[in-house]
Amino acid sequence: MIDLLANGLVQIVQWKYLLPLLLGTVAGVIGGALPGVTITLTIIVVLPFTFGLDPLQGLAAMTGVYVGGSAGGLVTACLLGIPGTPSAIATTFEGFPMARGGQPGRAIWLGVWASFFGGLIGGAFLILVTGPLAKIALAFGPWEYFSLFILAMAMVAGLAEASLLKGVIATAIGLLITVIGTDPIMAVPRFNFGSEFIGAGFPFLPVLIGIFAFAQIMTDIEKMSAPKMAGAAGAAPSLRVAHLKVIGEILSRPFLLLWSSLVGIVIGVLPAIGGSAASVLAYDQAKKFSRRPEKFGSGVPEGIIASESSNNANVGGSLVTIMAFGIPGDAVTAVMLGAMTIHGITSGPLFMVKHSELAYGIYAAYILAHVLMVAVVWVCALFLLRIVNVRLAVLAPVVMTLCVIGAYALNNTMQGVYVLLLFGVIGYVLVKAGFPLAPLILGLILGDQIEINLIRAIMTDDNPWLFVTRPISGGLLLAAATSVGLAVWQHLRHQKKVAAAESEPNF
Amino acid sequence: MDTRRTAIVLAALGTALGLSTVAAAQSQYPERPIKMIVPWAAGGDTDNIFRPFAAELQKQLGQPVVIANVTGASGTAGAREARNSPADGYTLYAVHDYIHLTYYAGISDVKYTDFEPICLVAATPSVLTASPKTPWKSWQDLAEDAKKRPGQITVGATLGSTSHIFPAMIEKASGVKFKYVSYEGLAPRMNAILGGHVDLTDSNLTQKGSVEAGLLKFIAIASEQRTPEAPNVPTLKELGMNIVYEVVRGVMAPKNTPAAVRQRLDQACTKAVTEPAFAASMKAQGTAVAHKNSADYAKFLDKIDGDNKAIMADLNLLKR
Amino acid sequence: MPLGRDGIAGLIAAALGLVLFVQTFAFPQMPLVPVGPGFYPRIVLAAMVLAGAGLALQDWRARRGAGAEAEPLRLSLPGRLVLAGFAIVAAYCALLPVLGYRLATLLFVAIFQAALEWPRQARDWVWLAGVALATTVVTYLMFESYLLVLLPRGSLTGW
CATH class of the missing domain: 1.10.287 (Helix Hairpins)
Structure with a gap:
């Protein structure tokens, strides 16, 4: 395995792969730093560029975006007090006060180095666990996959902040979108209302790009008319800092670093929870374990270390799930999965065996991306401050153009572009109506697979009890039931406290 | 700079260019990149065969031949897109037997006669493949077991497509009865058969590596003669079943593509398939180069269309 | 109720x-x-x-x-800018196969920018046109020549 990894590293340091990885990392850092541009949006923008590349080039670029994005957000979080990307939410709690307190360099570099170490811990997990997990996955028949998908949906619908019922409706809408078109077994038309446009079904990536890109850009445009946030400090802050001292600060808290990374990994492995939850949860844990919780909020290093190490470790965890089971953990890995499909690569149990070069290439890209991320932030931290102020009027049209190309180039037809537009409108309306988007996307991703595995199970054996009596399948269903039960219990407990407060769109 | 003026200038320029293109189209085809629609995903069997072919065709034509994967609805999305494209020779359509099957199954309204045949490119013989978790060592074991428990041996297949038709022909010839489970595409079928979730499936010689590693078992091949690639695998003919089943892939152009253009493409195709590089890449995919020029391909298409219709009728899947 | x-x-x-x-x-x-x-x-x-x-x-x-x-139902309509944004993107999608990628994109990027932030001085106009032209040229060259994605041709312009 070590030699495979070494091979992967040797492969990835060729210019052919290093360049896309570097460009991806730069794009990620910039996208992450731009407030209102999420990692999801950045990876959507990068997507069309990967069509003409070879698979590893494309995936290297996307890995770079993912890793770079998780770090880029912290620069904006520390200097402007706005999370550049949702996964940097908790970083603002400590990073901004610390920067305001005259230590912007320390705040940023604590974050960067914590991201670096957290990411590497996540990487070790990724490399050690994916293979064994993939072997177990081969024992997964249609019953187990069906139950696994049910568990994934139960967890995500239950996690929806607004309400469990809205989570269920959003999931159902996602599943419904995959039902429209033709049935997956015999291509019987369903709900096409005689239209050839609907009859072809709605391909997953244009729907995803539409929902996320429009929801994001249009929400940003809406905020444009609102009064501007207080800008950065007038004079460029000095970011000079003693790196060894900062690294020492992090490594002298090994328990905090490991625990936050573990939180990030676990959240990454669980489908569709995402980096923002990892960041907040790890921050919360750090506060609970701290000997001086009352200091939190005034710029303590522990908060930054927890938030940033966990959101980068989260990336490693998500990559495990996508590679071993073919289930994307969040919208970012969903796009990566889509990119693999375009290149004809099926992820899942056989991915490690059939495409081991690619798998180890991704591992290598993941590790190297962390080194590049540090270098990129090093070189352009100050320059980033200028980019952060790019006007939305310029950003929005360019991003939209790339989204349209992405939707078109998927299938080389205008169909994809029309689907993009349609779901852009639908996504925006749903966000306005307060529906969470994460369950919808998971439903959309898993819909086809849930149906086909259900039908396969029935076709293989007409005994429906097999879903419960097969041990893995039964265990997964039990976990799903527990998860829903917990969510309902929590919901009831909180119900009295629920205020009518509007929640932000849930990315 | 005034944007509007720029736009007007650009628009005028564009119109002029557009007109000149139409005028010149007949004289020196091809003069711009050609789009070849592959109705399946990139990296699939069909895509893997047409990518090296496009590279060779491009050398012969002197213009880029760009593969456009138009996927969805069992290959029907690509077929419709190709049918609706202008018949100017700048859109080609890469096709295999599915066009007959989806038409007769009522899935698609596109028929092979909606296109002009250009040439036949390759043929891939089907191989009946068994899971390592099954006890059978040969077809005889399998047939005996199947007769003992009819309708219980599971076959992973894309229903109504080639991977379904092939085992169905074996059922008919040998009098056994299988149970079909829907697994669309070769990759999911391989996952299922390696994990033992289905017993049998249709695959091809690309799986030779897994067989040698003991992860799969080839039972029989549906070619005329044994292949040098896997000399131990008996043909179905040897086993007393008169079945030769190959997935054939060719290139077509939209109806009414000018004859001169078709002739140019036919010539280029003839040269492209004889390139040693192409033969080598086909061999690596368990596929034989099988060339027919447009006239022969047209006759061949008529024949296999009739064959496929008969099979679909036998299987009670005929909807037209 | x-x-x-x-x-x-x-x-x-x-x-x-x-x-x-x-x-x-x-x-x-x-x-x-x-x-x-x-x-x-x-x-x-x-x-x-x-x-x-x-x-x-x-x-x-x-x-x-x-x-x-209980507060009465309030329908909050999206802002004027958001509606304009949707309309402009919709127009772009509709015109793409008619005008062709290059022309449609040039117009789209220019108009969308102007709609979001109306240029006040000559300098702003130059900047706007520059962004539109650069976006169009760079994406076109990148995708059509380097990445081999054939972008839509205009049915009206043939371009």
Whole structure:
């Protein structure tokens, strides 16, 4: 395995792969730093560029975006007090006060180095666990996959902040979108209302790009008319800092670093929870374990270390799930999965065996991306401050153009572009109506697979009890039931406290 | 700079260019990149065969031949897109037997006669493949077991497509009865058969590596003669079943593509398939180069269309 | 009966689910497949109808409980800019196959920029045109020449 990894590293340091990885990392850092541009949006923008590349080039670029994005957000979080990307939410709690307190360099570099170490811990997990997990996955028949998908949906619908019922409706809408078109077994038309446009079904990536890109850009445009946030400090802050001292600060808290990374990994492995939850949860844990919780909020290093190490470790965890089971953990890995499909690569149990070069290439890209991320932030931290102020009027049209190309180039037809537009409108309306988007996307991703595995199970054996009596399948269903039960219990407990407060769109 | 003026200038320029293109189209085809629609995903069997072919065709034509994967609805999305494209020779359509099957199954309204045949490119013989978790060592074991428990041996297949038709022909010839489970595409079928979730499936010689590693078992091949690639695998003919089943892939152009253009493409195709590089890449995919020029391909298409219709009728899947 | 945003959304979801649920019974049964193509959609739609009805009920009860203080339904229309944004993107998508990628994109990027922030000085106009031209040229060259994605040609312009 070590030699495979070494091979992967040797492969990835060729210019052919290093360049896309570097460009991806730069794009990620910039996208992450731009407030209102999420990692999801950045990876959507990068997507069309990967069509003409070879698979590893494309995936290297996307890995770079993912890793770079998780770090880029912290620069904006520390200097402007706005999370550049949702996964940097908790970083603002400590990073901004610390920067305001005259230590912007320390705040940023604590974050960067914590991201670096957290990411590497996540990487070790990724490399050690994916293979064994993939072997177990081969024992997964249609019953187990069906139950696994049910568990994934139960967890995500239950996690929806607004309400469990809205989570269920959003999931159902996602599943419904995959039902429209033709049935997956015999291509019987369903709900096409005689239209050839609907009859072809709605391909997953244009729907995803539409929902996320429009929801994001249009929400940003809406905020444009609102009064501007207080800008950065007038004079460029000095970011000079003693790196060894900062690294020492992090490594002298090994328990905090490991625990936050573990939180990030676990959240990454669980489908569709995402980096923002990892960041907040790890921050919360750090506060609970701290000997001086009352200091939190005034710029303590522990908060930054927890938030940033966990959101980068989260990336490693998500990559495990996508590679071993073919289930994307969040919208970012969903796009990566889509990119693999375009290149004809099926992820899942056989991915490690059939495409081991690619798998180890991704591992290598993941590790190297962390080194590049540090270098990129090093070189352009100050320059980033200028980019952060790019006007939305310029950003929005360019991003939209790339989204349209992405939707078109998927299938080389205008169909994809029309689907993009349609779901852009639908996504925006749903966000306005307060529906969470994460369950919808998971439903959309898993819909086809849930149906086909259900039908396969029935076709293989007409005994429906097999879903419960097969041990893995039964265990997964039990976990799903527990998860829903917990969510309902929590919901009831909180119900009295629920205020009518509007929640932000849930990315 | 005034944007509007720029736009007007650009628009005028564009119109002029557009007109000149139409005028010149007949004289020196091809003069711009050609789009070849592959109705399946990139990296699939069909895509893997047409990518090296496009590279060779491009050398012969002197213009880029760009593969456009138009996927969805069992290959029907690509077929419709190709049918609706202008018949100017700048859109080609890469096709295999599915066009007959989806038409007769009522899935698609596109028929092979909606296109002009250009040439036949390759043929891939089907191989009946068994899971390592099954006890059978040969077809005889399998047939005996199947007769003992009819309708219980599971076959992973894309229903109504080639991977379904092939085992169905074996059922008919040998009098056994299988149970079909829907697994669309070769990759999911391989996952299922390696994990033992289905017993049998249709695959091809690309799986030779897994067989040698003991992860799969080839039972029989549906070619005329044994292949040098896997000399131990008996043909179905040897086993007393008169079945030769190959997935054939060719290139077509939209109806009414000018004859001169078709002739140019036919010539280029003839040269492209004889390139040693192409033969080598086909061999690596368990596929034989099988060339027919447009006239022969047209006759061949008529024949296999009739064959496929008969099979679909036998299987009670005929909807037209 | 007072209903808020959630109540209406729930009712819409339930109604839509119910209509489609009824439709599933018109799907043809296929040979070889033990359950028809309507089997799975019915499960999904049933969940949607129940959750939608539940949401409407929850909202109604919450509002009845709040009594007179319940705020009346306010429909917040999206801002003018957002509507303009959607209209411009829609126009771009519609014109793409007519004008061709290059022309449509040039116009789209220019107009969208102007709509979001009207240029005040000559310098702003130059900047706007520059961004539009650069976006078009760079993406076109990148995709068409380097990445071999053939972008839409205009049916009207042939370009």
